[in-house]
Amino acid sequence: MTGTQTTGRRYGGRDAAQRQQERRTRLIQAGLDLFGTAGYASVSVKQVCSHAGLTERYFYESFRDREDLLAGVYNELIATITAETAQAAAAAAPDVDAQLRAGLEVFIRTLTGDARKARLVLIEVVGASPRLEVRRREVLHEFAAMVAAVVGPLPGPEASSSRLTMTAMSLVGGVNELLVDWTLGHQNATVEELIDLCNTLFIAAFRAISDQP
Numbered sequence: 001m002t003g004t005q006t007t008g009r010r011y012g013g014r015d016a017a018q019r020q021q022e023r024r025t026r027l028i029q030a031g032l033d034l035f036g037t038a039g040y041a042s043v044s045v046k047q048v049c050s051h052a053g054l055t056e057r058y059f060y061e062s063f064r065d066r067e068d069l070l071a072g073v074y075n076e077l078i079a080t081i082t083a084e085t086a087q088a089a090a091a092a093a094p095d096v097d098a099q100l101r102a103g104l105e106v107f108i109r110t111l112t113g114d115a116r117k118a119r120l121v122l123i124e125v126v127g128a129s130p131r132l133e134v135r136r137r138e139v140l141h142e143f144a145a146m147v148a149a150v151v152g153p154l155p156g157p158e159a160s161s162s163r164l165t166m167t168a169m170s171l172v173g174g175v176n177e178l179l180v181d182w183t184l185g186h187q188n189a190t191v192e193e194l195i196d197l198c199n200t201l202f203i204a205a206f207r208a209i210s211d212q213p
């Protein structure tokens with residue numbers, strides 16, 4: 001792998017590092033297109049390269065194997081979704097209810113609006129490898145932490161931070177499983193109905209734990 005190369009001849013005004021980044025971007029896009037439609041298990045490195053219009057030499061310039069590409073696609077999608085969700089929630093501050101809804105709406109619409117992204121994020125990475133299972137669990141905890149940060153500390157001297165984090169994790173996991181079910185066609189709700197339901201659950205849950213001693 002030559003990811004450390006930063007110099008070299010310039011072609012079309014782009015140096016070696018820029019050209020490698022462009023090739024990596026094409027492979028990431030090909031991975032999203034193919035893993036998000038045919039499925040990770042059914043797609044070969046050769047197919048990815050053909051879709052990207054690159055030789056296998058350039059695949060191994062940026063990725064060790066198919067799993068590494070799947071991880072790369074997943075991490076890029078999660079980084080974008082996380083940033084957009086956090087930005088939407090922050091823009092709705094300081095109203096906590098509005099922040100929760102804004103974040104949920106962006107998260108749910110991003111996945112339900114692109115079948116490839118939904119399949120890759122919610123289905124294809126599950127059980128793909130031990131490494132990706134660890135990363136997937138980290139992502140769930142990261143989203144739960146984001147939700148808990150929006151809600152903030154519970155009122156009262158006896159308030160438990162563990163109650164807040166457990167509630168946030170339960171809700172994030174619930175949204176994840178609902179979207180898996182929806183993606184697999186087991187739910188026929190509209191996107192608006194999904195958003196409304198999840199928002200209702202979030203607000204009800206946090207109000208309930210806030211009222212507890």
